[in-house]
Amino acid sequence: MKELSDSFTEHQGIMKRMKADVTVIGAGATGCGVARDLALRGLSVLIVERGDINSGASGGNHGLLHSGARYLLTDRDSAEECQDENILLREMAPQCIEATGGLFVGVEGDNENDMEDFEGLLSQSRIPHRQMDVAEARALEPSLSTHLITAYEVNDATVDPFRLSLDNVADALSHGAELLCGTAFVGVKRQGPRVTHAVLQRRSTGETLEVETTCVVNAAGAWAGYVAAIAGAKTPVRCSKGTLVVTDHRMTRCVVNRLRRPSDADIVVPGGTVSIVGTTSTPVENPDVAWPTSAEVDRIVEEASALIPRLASTRMIRAYSGVRPLFGASGGGDDRTVSRGFRLMDHGAEGVENVFTITGGKLTTYRLMAERAADAVCHYLGTGGPCVTRTRPLPVSSGALWTEPGAAPKKWMSGHQAGDGMICECEMVSESVISSLVASLKQQGLATGLAEVGLRSRVGKGACQGSFCGLRLAAWMYGQGHLTQDAGISGLRRFYKERWKGMRPVSWGDNLARAELHEALQCGLFGMEVEHD
Amino acid sequence: MINPGCTEGVARDPWTAPWDVVVIGNGLAGSAAALFAAKRGLSVAVVGSGSQLPLSSGLFDLVGMIPGESAYTTRPWDTVDALVQSTPGHPYGKLGAGTIREAFQSFISVLAEEGVGYQLCPENGRVITSVGTVKASYALPETMMAGATALEQRWKTLIVGIRGLKGFEASQVAQTARGFWPTLSAVEIAPEGLGRPGDLYAEALARELDLPKGRERLIQALRPHLDGHQAVGLPPIIGMERSREALEHLEASLGVPCFEIPGMPPTAAGVRLREALDRAFSRYGVATFVGGRAQVVTETDTGFSITASLRGDEKTLSARKMILATGRFMGGGLVGDRCRVTEPLLDLYVAQPSGREAWHRCDLFDPKGHAVNRAGVESDEQMHPLSEGGRPVNSNLFVAGSILAHQDWKREKSGAGISIATAFRAAESCGA
Numbered sequence: 003m004k005e006l007s008d009s010f011t012e013h014q015g016i017m018k019r020m021k022a023d024v025t026v027i028g029a030g031a032t033g034c035g036v037a038r039d040l041a042l043r044g045l046s047v048l049i050v051e052r053g054d055i056n057s058g059a060s061g062g063n064h065g066l067l068h069s070g071a072r073y074l075l076t077d078r079d080s081a082e083e084c085q086d087e088n089i090l091l092r093e094m095a096p097q098c099i100e101a102t103g104g105l106f107v108g109v110e111g112d113n114e115n116d117m118e119d120f121e122g123l124l125s126q127s128r129i130p131h132r133q134m135d136v137a138e139a140r141a142l143e144p145s146l147s148t149h150l151i152t153a154y155e156v157n158d159a160t161v162d163p164f165r166l167s168l169d170n171v172a173d174a175l176s177h178g179a180e181l182l183c184g185t186a187f188v189g190v191k192r193q194g195p196r197v198t199h200a201v202l203q204r205r206s207t208g209e210t211l212e213v214e215t216t217c218v219v220n221a222a223g224a225w226a227g228y229v230a231a232i233a234g235a236k237t238p239v240r241c242s243k244g245t246l247v248v249t250d251h252r253m254t255r256c257v258v259n260r261l262r263r264p265s266d267a268d269i270v271v272p273g274g275t276v277s278i279v280g281t282t283s284t285p286v287e288n289p290d291v292a293w294p295t296s297a298e299v300d301r302i303v304e305e306a307s308a309l310i311p312r313l314a315s316t317r318m319i320r321a322y323s324g325v326r327p328l329f330g331a332s333g334g335g336d337d338r339t340v341s342r343g344f345r346l347m348d349h350g351a352e353g354v355e356n357v358f359t360i361t362g363g364k365l366t367t368y369r370l371m372a373e374r375a376a377d378a379v380c381h382y383l384g385t386g387g388p389c390v391t392r393t394r395p396l397p398v399s400s401g402a403l404w405t406e407p408g409a410a411p412k413k414w415m416s417g418h419q420a421g422d423g424m425i426c427e428c429e430m431v432s433e434s435v436i437s438s439l440v441a442s443l444k445q446q447g448l449a450t451g452l453a454e455v456g457l458r459s460r461v462g463k464g465a466c467q468g469s470f471c472g473l474r475l476a477a478w479m480y481g482q483g484h485l486t487q488d489a490g491i492s493g494l495r496r497f498y499k500e501r502w503k504g505m506r507p508v509s510w511g512d513n514l515a516r517a518e519l520h521e522a523l524q525c526g527l528f529g530m531e532v533e534h535d
Numbered sequence: 536m537i538n539p540g541c542t543e544g545v546a547r548d549p550w551t552a553p554w555d556v557v558v559i560g561n562g563l564a565g566s567a568a569a570l571f572a573a574k575r576g577l578s579v580a581v582v583g584s585g586s587q588l589p590l591s592s593g594l595f596d597l598v599g600m601i602p603g604e605s606a607y608t609t610r611p612w613d614t615v616d617a618l619v620q621s622t623p624g625h626p627y628g629k630l631g632a633g634t635i636r637e638a639f640q641s642f643i644s645v646l647a648e649e650g651v652g653y654q655l656c657p658e659n660g661r662v663i664t665s666v667g668t669v670k671a672s673y674a675l676p677e678t679m680m681a682g683a684t685a686l687e688q689r690w691k692t693l694i695v696g697i698r699g700l701k702g703f704e705a706s707q708v709a710q711t712a713r714g715f716w717p718t719l720s721a722v723e724i725a726p727e728g729l730g731r732p733g734d735l736y737a738e739a740l741a742r743e744l745d746l747p748k749g750r751e752r753l754i755q756a757l758r759p760h761l762d763g764h765q766a767v768g769l770p771p772i773i774g775m776e777r778s779r780e781a782l783e784h785l786e787a788s789l790g791v792p793c794f795e796i797p798g799m800p801p802t803a804a805g806v807r808l809r810e811a812l813d814r815a816f817s818r819y820g821v822a823t824f825v826g827g828r829a830q831v832v833t834e835t836d837t838g839f840s841i842t843a844s845l846r847g848d849e850k851t852l853s854a855r856k857m858i859l860a861t862g863r864f865m866g867g868g869l870v871g872d873r874c875r876v877t878e879p880l881l882d883l884y885v886a887q888p889s890g891r892e893a894w895h896r897c898d899l900f901d902p903k904g905h906a907v908n909r910a911g912v913e914s915d916e917q918m919h920p921l922s923e924g925g926r927p928v929n930s931n932l933f934v935a936g937s938i939l940a941h942q943d944w945k946r947e948k949s950g951a952g953i954s955i956a957t958a959f960r961a962a963e964s965c966g967a
Binding site: 293295296297300303421423424425470473474476477478480481485486487488490491494495498499502503506507509510511514515517518519521522523524525526527528529530531532 | 590599600605606607664665666667669670696699701702704706710713714723797798799800865867869870871872890891892894895897898899900905907944945946948
């Protein structure tokens with residue numbers, strides 16, 4: 003409860019005086035990208051985020067840098083966009099990308115006409131590819147099913163979406179942008195067709211503030227419809243929940259796609275030391291309550307086992323859901339037929355001329371989306387130079403080094419100071435790593451609570467899901483003065499509630515014991531369900 | 536580790552001669568059941584895979600609350616009645632207060648013989664935890680007892696952290712609890728010569744405090760910070776085999792009551808308990824076959840034949856009666872696949888909610904608790920496990936502890952009480 007208020011007080015003085023050329027709503031991949039793009043063009047930017055970096059779909063996807071091949075059968079424009087951005091991002095943000103390569107494999111029993119069509123479309127596209135002998139594919143990825151009938155190699159890769167957004171936002175901040183997390187966009191002041199002020203509300207304290215602004219970019223993802231409505235405009239967003247499951251070890255070297263029309267559980271994406279298996283697609287009304295369910299997890303395990311049989315007996319660490327913002331009015335029909343392409347809307351026709359919405363799209367195309375939105379803003383304002391993100395590499399930022407599974411252990415094994423204690427034993431996150439994260443949070447003017455540290459590191463993401471390291475982290479943060487009064491209890495409660503969403507649907511087998519130990523400790527001993535808040 | 540025990544000097548072949556009772560499971564319920572049965576003069580062997588006891592806080596709860604209520608009870612015996620009334624099938628409902636009281640008394644007297652003292656608190660003792668919350672419990676280890684008085688009287692108390700000991704931060708305890716205990720203060724000390732540099736472990740520290748030299752080092756580091764404090768709270772490190780001696784030494788030298796603060800496992804308090812029970816096994820001639828799990832149990836004319844894999848060796852024991860105290864998911868007494876919960880050793884009927892989606896609620900801290908925690912084996916009043924039709928499975932088979940259905944020990948704060956009291960009844964039934 004008290005975690006956020008201190009940094010806000012420090013901020014308040016600045017905020018009251020603050021004017022921003024552009025107010026960007028949403029700090030997902032797109033919003034962070036827009037902020038960086040505009041800041042690099044010399045505009046002053048304020049990023050307003052209701053939660054924290056990547057709270058929505060940007061933090062709830064499989065971290066795939068698409069080759070584009072996935073969309074060949076259904077959406078060729080998106081496919082080509084993906085391919086172009088894929089090539090560009092490898093050069094511009096190599097620190098966020100692992101060039102794993104990807105396979106598309108056809109499984110016995112799937113539609114063979116689609117497989118033929120795929121081959122034709124692939125050879126007409128500019129996606130680099132190679133048809134592969136099934137035996138070669140299995141030699142490359144021994145965990146693949148023995149029931150493969152066809153295989154293609156493409157240039158899929160993986161991208162760490164947290165690192166990507168954190169690096170984007172850090173570069174934006176170093177070019178004068180401001181970031182307010184835990185702050186909701188709740189209203190506007192207008193003069194005729196122009197929004198003159200954005201009204202913001204600090205969620206921890208309820209305080210409101212007004213920011214004078216000449217332009218608003220709505221990059222709120224699944225919440226874009228709500229944000230547009232606050233600004234007096236309309237954005238038809240269709241919310242589609244996608245659920246994914248994290249395995250306890252990395253199942254494959256490269257990205258493995260099932261060669262069929264987009265369907266449930268047709269991809270296995272490595273992410274450092276783990277693999278991510280997904281995805282489902284279910285329309286949802288309210289993106290705030292999109293949690294993974296047992297049924298979705300079961301469906302993923304059953305379907306993906308056709309690709310990798312061992313998945314059926316693999317321990318799952320957690321599940322998570324993201325809500326895709328698909329462009330178009332919600333209603334009947336299959337979400338998968340809605341284009342994965344993006345849309346830039348100016349709302350002039352609705353009588354609001356300086357509000358732009360950028361929605362739809364994918365993580366792979368975030369930069370292009372940001373470029374288009376920034377172009378529109380600059381055109382409207384008649385200022386700013388050309389986009390430079392096609393040629394200027396994304397700098398590595400110190401606060402974004404620890405999101406990748408395996409990064410902290412690598413650092414530890416390559417050398418550490420005597421006395422640098424281990425906070426998270428599952429993921430080997432040490433005190434010095436947390437120290438550096440807290441320092442970067444402070445530098446960015448953000449709160450230094452458990453949730454903020456959790457988002458920027460692997461604490462709580464390993465086998466124990468925070469049962470032990472959450473407690474150790476809280477203890478250590480008290481010792482360092484980062485937590486005071488009873489903020490640790492409310493912080494731990496929030497931290498554990500959040501982890502629980504992902505533990506619950508995978509709680510079978512050994513995970514039942516893990517859940518039991520977790521509850522024995524947090525409820526049985528500490529009574530966290532009882533006394534506080 | 537195999538200790539075939541000795542039964543009154545009678546030469547017996549531990550592998551072939553039938554035991555009166557074989558207890559499967561070496562946690563709190565299994566250990567208690569074995570000792571209760573041995574005290575009744577029965578020959579007893581324990582087979583287990585080890586034990587989760589080192590994870591225990593050392594506190595023995597009877598009942599803390601009815602799930603959904605917002606505060607700990609100060610009248611635990613009334614709450615036991617209320618719990619039985621509101622929870623059909625609750626294990627306490629099969630026992631009665633008299634049995635539960637007798638079980639607690641008998642169990643703590645066994646531990647007292649091994650130098651581990653417990654005190655019963657008829658209104659539940661309240662102590663501060665390492666995260667600064669309050670925990671109420673029925674039986675407190677003597678090393679934690681002064682903490683209950685200190686909290687009750689709001690003594691001016693110094694919480695002491697040890698530099699390098701992870702998971703215990705004195706300022707966390709003091710700052711979190713200051714709202715209801717304003718006279719708390721915190722200090723971190725780095726006692727010279729105590730523990731090795733780098734990561735410290737509570738268990739190792741506790742063993743160092745078994746020795747006067749280790750205590751002196753702690754006392755020396757602590758003394759300069761004492762001024763005006765009426766009590767000293769420490770992480771659970773006050774001795775392992777000689778905790779009473781260590782506590783008395785600290786209190787005499789510092790001149791104020793000292794107490795341990797329960798916290799994150801594994802704790803010295805849990806290890807201390809495990810070791811005390813192992814010593815009691817020797818004292819009462821309980822044979823232990825640990826380090827593996829019972830794999831197969833078959834019914835024989837005279838009882839049961841139990842095959843266990845013990846550190847790679849396959850052994851078979853025979854038993855006239857058997858007590859199943861294998862715990863829940865942590866202990867392996869229950870297992871769940873994606874569809875249902877089963878009892879893996881004997882395939883006993885497991886009462887359970889239908890479907891995994893119903894096992895757990897969306898909110899971890901939902902006051903109503905999670906339905907899967909009430910899944911388990913049903914029993915009659917003699918602790919015979921019941922079939923789906925409600926009939927005893929076998930007149931010589933008994934069940935005890937957290938594997939039992941219709942209780943949620945983590946929310947009721949009834950774990951130790953259910954284990955000890957159902958173990959007592961199961962042992963009683965074996966002796967009948």
